[in-house]
Amino acid sequence: MSSETQAGLQGSAPAPQRLPLRARLKNIDVYSLWPVAVMIVIIVVTGARSPHYLTVFNFENILSQIAPLGIVTMGQAILLISAGLDLSVGYNIALSSIVTGLLLEHGQPLWLAIIAGVAASTAVGFGNGVLVAQNRAHPFIITLGMSIFLFGLDTQLTGGAPVNDMKGLYTAFGGNLPSGFPFFGLPSLTIPLVLVVVLAFAFLRWTPVGRRAYAIGGNEEAAYLSGIPVKRTKIYLYTLMGALVGLTGMCLAGEINEASFNLAQNFELESIACAVIGGTALFGGRGGALRSVQGVALWGIVQNAIVFAGLSSNYQQMALGAIIVVAVMVTRKQR
Amino acid sequence: MTDVRQLPTSSADEQVPLLAIEEVSKRFPGVQALDDVNLSIEAGEVHGLVGQNGAGKSTLVKCVSGVHPPDEGRIVFDGEVITTYMPKHAYELGIAVVHQRTQLLPWLSVAENVLLGQMPAMKGLLINRREANELTRDLLARFKLDIDPEMPVARLATPERQQVAIAKALFRRAKLLILDEPTAALDAERSERLFALVDGLTRDGVSVLYVSHHLEEVFRLADRVTVLRDGELVATRPARELSQDEVVTLMAGRRLAVAAESPRPAGNGKAAVIELQHLETGVLHDVDFTVHEGEVVGVTGVIGAGGHDIARVLFGLDRPAGGRVLLRGEPYEPRGPKQSIARGVFMVPEDPAREGLIPVLSLAGNVTLANLRAITSRGILSLRRERQIARHFVRDLSISAPSIDTPVRNLSGGNQQKVLLAKALTAEAAVLVLEEPTQGVDVHATAEIHRIVRGLAASGQAVMVISTDIRDLLEFVDRIVALRAGCVVADVTAYERSYAQILDVTVGAAGATAS
Numbered sequence: 001m002s003s004e005t006q007a008g009l010q011g012s013a014p015a016p017q018r019l020p021l022r023a024r025l026k027n028i029d030v031y032s033l034w035p036v037a038v039m040i041v042i043i044v045v046t047g048a049r050s051p052h053y054l055t056v057f058n059f060e061n062i063l064s065q066i067a068p069l070g071i072v073t074m075g076q077a078i079l080l081i082s083a084g085l086d087l088s089v090g091y092n093i094a095l096s097s098i099v100t101g102l103l104l105e106h107g108q109p110l111w112l113a114i115i116a117g118v119a120a121s122t123a124v125g126f127g128n129g130v131l132v133a134q135n136r137a138h139p140f141i142i143t144l145g146m147s148i149f150l151f152g153l154d155t156q157l158t159g160g161a162p163v164n165d166m167k168g169l170y171t172a173f174g175g176n177l178p179s180g181f182p183f184f185g186l187p188s189l190t191i192p193l194v195l196v197v198v199l200a201f202a203f204l205r206w207t208p209v210g211r212r213a214y215a216i217g218g219n220e221e222a223a224y225l226s227g228i229p230v231k232r233t234k235i236y237l238y239t240l241m242g243a244l245v246g247l248t249g250m251c252l253a254g255e256i257n258e259a260s261f262n263l264a265q266n267f268e269l270e271s272i273a274c275a276v277i278g279g280t281a282l283f284g285g286r287g288g289a290l291r292s293v294q295g296v297a298l299w300g301i302v303q304n305a306i307v308f309a310g311l312s313s314n315y316q317q318m319a320l321g322a323i324i325v326v327a328v329m330v331t332r333k334q335r
Numbered sequence: 336m337t338d339v340r341q342l343p344t345s346s347a348d349e350q351v352p353l354l355a356i357e358e359v360s361k362r363f364p365g366v367q368a369l370d371d372v373n374l375s376i377e378a379g380e381v382h383g384l385v386g387q388n389g390a391g392k393s394t395l396v397k398c399v400s401g402v403h404p405p406d407e408g409r410i411v412f413d414g415e416v417i418t419t420y421m422p423k424h425a426y427e428l429g430i431a432v433v434h435q436r437t438q439l440l441p442w443l444s445v446a447e448n449v450l451l452g453q454m455p456a457m458k459g460l461l462i463n464r465r466e467a468n469e470l471t472r473d474l475l476a477r478f479k480l481d482i483d484p485e486m487p488v489a490r491l492a493t494p495e496r497q498q499v500a501i502a503k504a505l506f507r508r509a510k511l512l513i514l515d516e517p518t519a520a521l522d523a524e525r526s527e528r529l530f531a532l533v534d535g536l537t538r539d540g541v542s543v544l545y546v547s548h549h550l551e552e553v554f555r556l557a558d559r560v561t562v563l564r565d566g567e568l569v570a571t572r573p574a575r576e577l578s579q580d581e582v583v584t585l586m587a588g589r590r591l592a593v594a595a596e597s598p599r600p601a602g603n604g605k606a607a608v609i610e611l612q613h614l615e616t617g618v619l620h621d622v623d624f625t626v627h628e629g630e631v632v633g634v635t636g637v638i639g640a641g642g643h644d645i646a647r648v649l650f651g652l653d654r655p656a657g658g659r660v661l662l663r664g665e666p667y668e669p670r671g672p673k674q675s676i677a678r679g680v681f682m683v684p685e686d687p688a689r690e691g692l693i694p695v696l697s698l699a700g701n702v703t704l705a706n707l708r709a710i711t712s713r714g715i716l717s718l719r720r721e722r723q724i725a726r727h728f729v730r731d732l733s734i735s736a737p738s739i740d741t742p743v744r745n746l747s748g749g750n751q752q753k754v755l756l757a758k759a760l761t762a763e764a765a766v767l768v769l770e771e772p773t774q775g776v777d778v779h780a781t782a783e784i785h786r787i788v789r790g791l792a793a794s795g796q797a798v799m800v801i802s803t804d805i806r807d808l809l810e811f812v813d814r815i816v817a818l819r820a821g822c823v824v825a826d827v828t829a830y831e832r833s834y835a836q837i838l839d840v841t842v843g844a845a846g847a848t849a850s
Binding site for chain 1: 684
């Protein structure tokens with residue numbers, strides 16, 4: 001980067017033109033692709049050792065495992081870019097599933113139950129946004145408080161016992177898509193995952209609100225002095241997170257046919273970890289949807305490979321912990 | 336270059352000065368901040384230090400207080416040559432600096448701050464709070480300060496904090512107290528109390544180095560006055576042998592020729608764009624002037640004189656307590672930057688890296704940030720349009736950057752300023768308020784910024800440049816409004832007045848002679 005600075009100090013230069021494709025490819029930060037490299041290594045090594053690893057079934061399995069986490073990670077990445085974060089997602093996912101599950105249990109129609117479940121988590125997101133924006137308080141503590149509150153609410157609503165029949169939701173999300181073109185029998189959750197990733201990418205790149213998120217995360221004071229409605233944007237982003245949480249709640253509850261307070265335990269920290277592993281800055285201003293997807297994919301592939309290696313799940317935790325630390329070290333190298 | 340070495344040590348009986356600065360020079364990249372400075376301060380003396388911005392006052396203070404080691408020369412304090420240049424070391428020797436923004440620990444009590452690290456303890460273990468409070472109260476009472484020792488510093492007003500900082504220095508048996516613009520935040524009565532405190536200190540044998548833009552204060556307190564200009568010490572003389580007029584002349588150097596080659600019309604015939612009418616805030620008093628279409632108006636004054644406050648009112652960051660602002664004849668009461676920008680008023684803040692730009696965002700992203708609407712159609716950003724705009728300004732303002740995708744933090748200060756100007760232009764501002772646009776920018780970039788601002792005025796924009804650098808303003812503005820203590824003391828066409836005359840009214844030597 002020092003050469004850039006040098007050039008910047010010199011006198012007037014000709015206006016930079018659009019770079020040719022090859023130069024633009026060169027500009028891509030190789031470091032930011034390290035999760036892909038690690039994934040390839042893991043896939044090759046595990047594939048060589050186990051005949052059952054490189055199968056469609058196994059990768060479908062990975063996909064359905066990471067889909068809910070992937071959806072939340074998109075929301076978390078958007079918040080991290082704006083220098084925010086949401087620690088209440090775990091119990092908020094549970095809340096949306098519980099609201100939906102209880103309504104189904106009482107014989108309400110599926111559409112009503114889904115709308116109510118998503119609305120509940122969106123309202124919680126809106127509440128987080130208002131509290132963070134109005135109090136200029138650190139989102140860590142606000143959303144931690146919200147998380148603890150929701151834990152209480154979730155257990156109160158269910159009496160601690162899970163709702164065991166998600167009815168139509170299970171039919172929708174529990175199985176696989178039709179085989180053959182264009183779905184190839186992929187897990188049903190592939191559709192919401194891909195939709196959310198594409199929308200998050202477009203949101204961050206091509207919408208004014210997405211751009212404002214980068215500006216607020218990069219320098220809140222300067223963003224305010226540029227006429228950006230900082231408070232309103234924050235409320236908007238947390239509300240969006242609430243809606244994604246609702247979608248995650250539906251996916252997760254449908255997939256395993258259960259709604260309970262511990263449906264999505266640790267999702268808050270895992271989603272932050274995935275976003276950061278992918279290269280989204282923990283303190284705002286930098287990152288993106290595709291980068292964060294890399295983090296989610298690595299997360300899923302490592303968990304799966306450790307099962308194939310015949311190691312206990314304790315090793316999963318150790319490996320994931322190590323990856324987070326490596327991610328931070330590599331990200332620091334980038335600039 | 337007057338009597339530097341033959342200091343009037345009135346009692347010439349080989350009395351050793353408390354502080355001797357001997358042939359000290361200090362260079363920063365591109366600037367000779369101090370050039371062969373010789374200065375001594377006697378025990379119990381109040382020594383006034385004056386000079387324009389950039390004259391080297393703060394560098395000198397930083398050398399003495401151990402922040403910067405001098406490149407050449409040496410500093411002798413209390414008979415000891417300083418070898419370790421560390422603020423902590425200087426403090427232990429007895430050199431204490433009380434800054435404009437005093438450094439206290441806000442959530443500790445007054446007593447804990449004053450006695451920090453030296454709290455009386457019972458059996459060497461537990462802090463004896465009562466004794467600590469007594470000790471502090473006695474210390475404060477010596478200077479007729481009535482502050483509750485148990486009060487957390489965060490709850491004190493600025494003047495009281497300053498007093499606590501002084502009390503803390505005195506508890507450490509400071510022999511030399513450096514007061515840097517101490518009255519900047521004080522009203523007249525509080526200033527008087529500070530002066531009394533300083534008088535009392537010198538009776539106890541403490542020396543004071545008094546750094547101030549306000550010549551009246553310096554003359555009120557100082558035994559001797561030192562004038563710095565462009566890093567050189569131009570004079571040290573007993574205050575009673577100097578007049579304020581002489582000091583201003585010394586600060587300005589030779590009476591500069593008028594900078595503008597050709598007289599520029601002062602907005603005659605053009606429509607008024609911004610009219611400030613009897614504006615009042617905590618700082619400003621009855622501020623009343625007009626900026627016309629196609630006019631560049633410089634607003635100057637020492638730090639705290641009110642230029643920054645005018646900018647804050649115009650950008651909706653502060654609400655005036657009285658008076659009003661008209662924008663093209665209509666009442667203008669913005670409630671924040673968003674509304675200001677919507678009405679066509681844009682402020683380029685003083686510190687581009689901290690307040691103006693998003694450092695990690697690309698050049699193009701920063702340029703369009705204040706007017707995303709210009710590149711949005713049907714809710715979607717047109718990155719293509721954004722690149723066109725950015726490329727246009729890179730060419731027009733000759734911003735030198737590797738690419739428009741480069742994060743702005745990788746650009747030089749001058750180029751960052753230009754990106755800020757490009758952002759203001761993208762916001763389609765009819766009124767531009769620039770704060771210190773050439774501060775920390777090299778000569779080449781300064782000339783470019785002057786050219787850009789003149790170009791804006793030529794295309795009909797109204798520009799207000801708020802700067803403490805009078806010489807810089809004289810090079811490119813049409814009119815200068817000089818402020819002193821929140822009041823307009825001069826509103827003159829730039830070519831009518833020389834640098835020294837404007838400096839004169841802003842530092843308040845001769846009152847409002849120019850008008």
